[in-house]
Amino acid sequence: MLTKEQIFQIQDVKIEKVTIPEWNGHVFVRSMTSRERDDWETGYSKDKSNMRATFAARTVCDEAGGLIFTDGDIEDLGRRSASALSRIFDVASRLNGYGQADIDELEKN
16 A cells, blocks of 8 residues: 555656647647646636636646646637647646546536
């Protein structure tokens, strides 16, 4: 059995490089912590607009895992290519174990 100390030492955030042809480059996308996911779901439940841009803002990071966007960037990010944001959303969804059932549940609430 894992001890509390062992669990707290585990580096379990995953980072993946994603090529974005629409932007002629790449970004890094990471998994969210449990708290970050709860915050995203709570915020999305209140305002169901700009879902892909909001999810991207919560998952696009630098190579070390530090987020590069803030909530203040979401509107501008939402003006970017839908194809580019869909690429990010697809990878972020996979890394975060976020499936259609989760999206449907948020839509219901």
